[in-house]
Amino acid sequence: MSDRALRIGLPVLMLALVVLVWDLAVRAFAIPPFVLPGPGLVFATLIADAGLLGQSLLVTLTITFEGFALAAFGGIALAIAFNQWRLMEYSLYPYAVILQVTPIVAVAPLLLIYLPQPLAVLACAWIVAFFPVLANTTLGLNSVDHNLIALFDLYKASRWQLLWNLKLPAALPQMLAGLRIAGGLSLIGAVVAEIAAGSAGAGSGLAYRIAESGYRLNIPRMFAALLLLSLAGVAIFFALSALSHLALRRWHESAMTRER
Amino acid sequence: MSSLGSTIVSLRDIGKTFDSGTTALDRFNLDVHAGEFVSLLGMSGCGKSTTLRIVAGLSAASEGAVEWPAGASKIGFVFQEPTLMPWADVAANVRLPLKLGGADEAQSRAAVAQTLERVGLASFAQAYPRELSGGMKMRASIARALVTEPELLLMDEPFAALDEITRFKLNNDLLTLWQQLRRTVIFVTHSVFESVYLSQRIVVMTPRPGRVFTEIAIDAPYPRGEHFRTSAEYGGFCRQVAEALGQAMAGDAS
Numbered sequence: 001m002s003d004r005a006l007r008i009g010l011p012v013l014m015l016a017l018v019v020l021v022w023d024l025a026v027r028a029f030a031i032p033p034f035v036l037p038g039p040g041l042v043f044a045t046l047i048a049d050a051g052l053l054g055q056s057l058l059v060t061l062t063i064t065f066e067g068f069a070l071a072a073f074g075g076i077a078l079a080i081a082f083n084q085w086r087l088m089e090y091s092l093y094p095y096a097v098i099l100q101v102t103p104i105v106a107v108a109p110l111l112l113i114y115l116p117q118p119l120a121v122l123a124c125a126w127i128v129a130f131f132p133v134l135a136n137t138t139l140g141l142n143s144v145d146h147n148l149i150a151l152f153d154l155y156k157a158s159r160w161q162l163l164w165n166l167k168l169p170a171a172l173p174q175m176l177a178g179l180r181i182a183g184g185l186s187l188i189g190a191v192v193a194e195i196a197a198g199s200a201g202a203g204s205g206l207a208y209r210i211a212e213s214g215y216r217l218n219i220p221r222m223f224a225a226l227l228l229l230s231l232a233g234v235a236i237f238f239a240l241s242a243l244s245h246l247a248l249r250r251w252h253e254s255a256m257t258r259e260r
Numbered sequence: 261m262s263s264l265g266s267t268i269v270s271l272r273d274i275g276k277t278f279d280s281g282t283t284a285l286d287r288f289n290l291d292v293h294a295g296e297f298v299s300l301l302g303m304s305g306c307g308k309s310t311t312l313r314i315v316a317g318l319s320a321a322s323e324g325a326v327e328w329p330a331g332a333s334k335i336g337f338v339f340q341e342p343t344l345m346p347w348a349d350v351a352a353n354v355r356l357p358l359k360l361g362g363a364d365e366a367q368s369r370a371a372v373a374q375t376l377e378r379v380g381l382a383s384f385a386q387a388y389p390r391e392l393s394g395g396m397k398m399r400a401s402i403a404r405a406l407v408t409e410p411e412l413l414l415m416d417e418p419f420a421a422l423d424e425i426t427r428f429k430l431n432n433d434l435l436t437l438w439q440q441l442r443r444t445v446i447f448v449t450h451s452v453f454e455s456v457y458l459s460q461r462i463v464v465m466t467p468r469p470g471r472v473f474t475e476i477a478i479d480a481p482y483p484r485g486e487h488f489r490t491s492a493e494y495g496g497f498c499r500q501v502a503e504a505l506g507q508a509m510a511g512d513a514s
Contacts, residue, residue: 147339147343151343153318154317154335155357155360157360169348170347172347251346252346252347
């Protein structure tokens, strides 16, 4: 069997095994659905509540994408600014770190006091997602081959030419690595903020559905919503990995397949 | 030896002390003549590369002056590593100096194609650096240095990392290019054999701080080829230069 087939086949086999054991355990021990629903019931709930959960998924994904877009833009722009103006880096970088190391779960309630709820949720998604973009892009911009910089100096390149033709392309691999982390984190940020917000309403996301179902002991729906969240996270990860691969495949070591 | 051209660049009492306190160069004097092929020979850390960087204006001398009697020359620089942009193909790498000078792709197409032809990379214009061998990367790097048609070509141990067969081939091709183009070349190397094979004049440097220990003229005619590399004359020059280098290093130890 080829390596590729094993890499896809084995996880699928594992999944089937876990679902089987789960199903058998629920039946064998007659576990009530409000403690642990069987996989069949979770799937049935997913279908039955498709309308409600789909709407919530859309809300969460919208916030995730908005948070991600702001994080990507903000992180890259700030990294470029730091790279161009050293004093700005010295002044602001410590605060970017503080923003990152303070647990978002603790910050979210505060944000909900000062900002209207949708904006607070968006701010949470942005706060957790922007730092990896900033840190990675900064690292990339600062790791440019010194001889290439000397070469640009020799030909009297302007600051703009140096940034556009050398620093940004050189930083692209690290920048994309940062974006890949940010994608997952913006989903986490959105979920954390929704749970902290906890208020009902038509515009409620998946995380709110989970909390609400928990209060109502609707455990099958909790699982169904959780499943959707996981799938969304996986989809975001794969989409960003594919983007990274497409952008780097022609030149960067990380995107190369090698024959042995 | 061919008649000397006018002086293209003069280094006058150049001193260079780094912030770390290391003195790389001390009262270094050198006149380079137009069209000349001159090598700076010395052990690692004797300030050869620093000298080139000062000539190129990439590093400022702590003391002394770099004078350009006929006005500042256009410079091409070849680093020890190929220093190519991995995200750009060979043609884009070679086009870079023209692009930074404000020329667009259409304007520089002919110059890029001609230069790639010269270094034997015409069929590799669309290849990415990672697809090239070490020798071919260095050819691309040389093409990039030549594309602006510089009067002065500075080469900082460009072939040090290559295997011997590739190095000999590139030595030969470099001499052919030099004879075609008649540019001035300052070539830094730590190899006695390479410096004798290539140069009209070898400047032997003392170890740190770098100073001119002696200058040796290699007045063998060009074109030089395999017959020169295996001749008694070549062996004699090598012995003479190696002895001078030995004395330069011993002078430091005493």
